[in-house]
Amino acid sequence: xxxxxKIWRQKDASAKGQMVDYKVNDISEHMSFLEMMDVLNExxxxxxxxxxxxxxxxxxxxxxMCSLYINGEAHGPDRGITTCQLHMRMFKDGDTITxxxxxxxxxxxxxxxxxxxxxxxxxxxxxxxxxxxxSGNTQDANSLPISKHAADEAMDAATCIGxxxxxxxxxxxxxxxxxxxxxxxxxxxxxxxVEAADRVKNMVAQMDLEGFxxxxxxxxxxxxxxxxxxxxxxxxxxxxxxxxxxK
Amino acid sequence: MSGxxxxxxxxxxxxxxxxxxxxxxxxIHLAVNITSLFSADLFNELSHFMGTNPxxxxxxxxxxxxxxxxxxxxxxxLELKNRKAIGVKYAQNNGAANSSWVSRNMIYxxxxxxxxxxxxxxxxxxxxxxxxxxxxxxxxMHGADYRYFHELVEKFENPLRVGAYVVxxxxxxxxxxxxxxxxxxxxxxxxxxKKTLQQIGKAYSIIIPALFIVIALxxxxxxxx
Numbered sequence: 510x511x512x513x514x515k516i517w518r519q520k521d522a523s524a525k526g527q528m529v530d531y532k533v534n535d536i537s538e539h540m541s542f543l544e545m546m547d548v549l550n551e552x553x554x555x556x557x558x559x560x561x562x563x564x565x566x567x568x569x570x571x572x573x574m575c576s577l578y579i580n581g582e583a584h585g586p587d588r589g590i591t592t593c594q595l596h597m598r599m600f601k602d603g604d605t606i607t608x609x610x611x612x613x614x615x616x617x618x619x620x621x622x623x624x625x626x627x628x629x630x631x632x633x634x635x636x637x638x639x640x641x642x643x644s645g646n647t648q649d650a651n652s653l654p655i656s657k658h659a660a661d662e663a664m665d666a667a668t669c670i671g672x673x674x675x676x677x678x679x680x681x682x683x684x685x686x687x688x689x690x691x692x693x694x695x696x697x698x699x700x701x702x703v704e705a706a707d708r709v710k711n712m713v714a715q716m717d718l719e720g721f722x723x724x725x726x727x728x729x730x731x732x733x734x735x736x737x738x739x740x741x742x743x744x745x746x747x748x749x750x751x752x753x754x755x756k
Numbered sequence: 757m758s759g760x761x762x763x764x765x766x767x768x769x770x771x772x773x774x775x776x777x778x779x780x781x782x783x784i785h786l787a788v789n790i791t792s793l794f795s796a797d798l799f800n801e802l803s804h805f806m807g808t809n810p811x812x813x814x815x816x817x818x819x820x821x822x823x824x825x826x827x828x829x830x831x832x833x834l835e836l837k838n839r840k841a842i843g844v845k846y847a848q849n850n851g852a853a854n855s856s857w858v859s860r861n862m863i864y865x866x867x868x869x870x871x872x873x874x875x876x877x878x879x880x881x882x883x884x885x886x887x888x889x890x891x892x893x894x895x896x897m898h899g900a901d902y903r904y905f906h907e908l909v910e911k912f913e914n915p916l917r918v919g920a921y922v923v924x925x926x927x928x929x930x931x932x933x934x935x936x937x938x939x940x941x942x943x944x945x946x947x948x949x950k951k952t953l954q955q956i957g958k959a960y961s962i963i964i965p966a967l968f969i970v971i972a973l974x975x976x977x978x979x980x981x
Contacts, residue, residue: 515847528847581850607848614843680851680860681838685764713763722841723764723834725862726938732854741947747765748944754760 510536510602514549516561517609519618522625526618528607538598542585543568543575545597562621570594570735573670576677577622578609583674583733591672591735611673613682615720628719629671629687635715636708637691639700650700659697666693668736675730675738681722686730688716689742696749706753713750765942767834772939774827779936781820782964789971792908800902807884807904808894828870835863858934865931872924879911912975921972925965932961 511534519526533549540548543565550560566574575592579585585595600606608622616624641647655663667690675686692709695701701708724743731740760766788806792799806812851860858865887893896902912918936957937950945953 517847578846578849581846581848582853586853609846609848612842612844612846614841617843678854680842680855682841682843683764683838710759713765717764720841721764722838723767724942725834725838725859726934726941727855727859729851729854739947740941741950744941744944744946746944747769747942750760750763750765751769751944754766 510538510597510600510604512536512545512600512603513605515605515607516622517618518561518621519610520620522617522619526621528609536597538596540597541568541593542577542579542595542597543593562619562623564623565593568593571670573672576611576624576672576674578607578611578677580607583611583678584672584735588732589735589737591670591674594735611677613673613676613721615682615684616673616676624673626671626673628721629673629684631719632684632688632712632715633671633691636704636711637695639695639704641700653699655698663694663697666690666697666738666742669694669734669738670736672735674733674735676721678729678733679722679724680727680729681725683724683730684716684719684721685724685743685746686734686738686740688712689740689744689746690738692746692749693742696745705749706756709746709749710753713746767830768942771827771830771834772942774823774830775935775939777819777823778827779932779939779960781823786964786967790967792905793971793974796905799908800896800904803904804896804902807888807896824873828866831863831866856934858930859938862931862934865927868924868927869931872920872928875920879917909975909979912972913979915976918972918976922969925968925972928968929961929965932965933958936960 511532514531514533515528516531517526518529531549531553533545533552536545536548543563546561546563553560564574564576566572568575570591570593573591575584577584577592579592579595584590584592585599587595587599610616610618610622611624611626613624615628616626619625669687669690671687673687676682676684692712695708696705726740726743728740731738761770788799788802791802896904898906912921937954940949940953940957
């Protein structure tokens, strides 16, 4: 298929970017979206032009590196997938596809379609951990009984890959689905109880400090999340913070 | 605790608490107004009680005013903060793919409701305060009868006012269609109760505004009963 691409080009963080049109021809419907981007970049390199910078790593839908806002949706029009798992059969010959970086004040553009998502790392560092003695006498995790229900819910929360689609898609650029998932995966388990109050307070404080917006419960994040992280995790984070506040 | 209400989640909780209060007030207000459909006397009695009881006037009324003002001021503050958090806007954004129109436009439905409240204050509240506390007429009488029912019917004679009233309450219904469940979500409702609350929210957001509209239309269409 032959496509027209409208892509955000921005030389560096301080440059003023703009949308630029490109044409790519003979794209197979079996290609992934990123493979289509590779074809475009090969074309640009052969023509002596600067290739389009975009994030990617595993290309198996698990690392959380790829991003891209495609035709107005995070990770494109398909559901439950990252951009690397988006296939060109979702598009038609002759389509025009708009490709933009994640937009949020807390995710500044580094170059073209690459944004700085270190804010997520700093939120994790503020409390997304448990203290375990790892100096040779580590406890067997199975020595603590955990209900099947709690284990399942914690696992569901822990599937968050931190790609940032929730922030990108939110009309308020809120990071609450991400932080809710990270708070929940520990809040549901006995190992997470020791630092529970400090964790939620510190992670929420860091989230606010990074300049993410306030959640208005539109639920867009849950729909666009490649891992199907539920809004229930945001409600749990709210409960955890209320509990921590009255402690 | 003061740190809590300065956090993004604390503000959400404060927004939800004021919403709960306003949604409760709406039921009380409707309960009084609806009596006007079947008993002018009962409506007069209740209106006189609400308008002159010191506990209602000097206890509950200031709380109500605070609740209304807090809810919209906080709404504006959050909207401005959120706009700042977005930074550069998308060239193409397909919000309809993942969220409802009402959930994305609470600020606009809210602004219409605010405009209605301003109208309601000019129309009802300021003249009430003038009659009772400036002119000092606490009797609630107009000639030999209570004035309340008579004033209500008179207000709904003007089709422009009735039109504005209907539009405002449709927008209130849309505001509540998202706001009801959103408030519970902000308060951290557990997954198990979500479905029930969604159903109650749907019923509440349709029935309450619809009854207010019915009252307005009934009096507009029956001006001399």
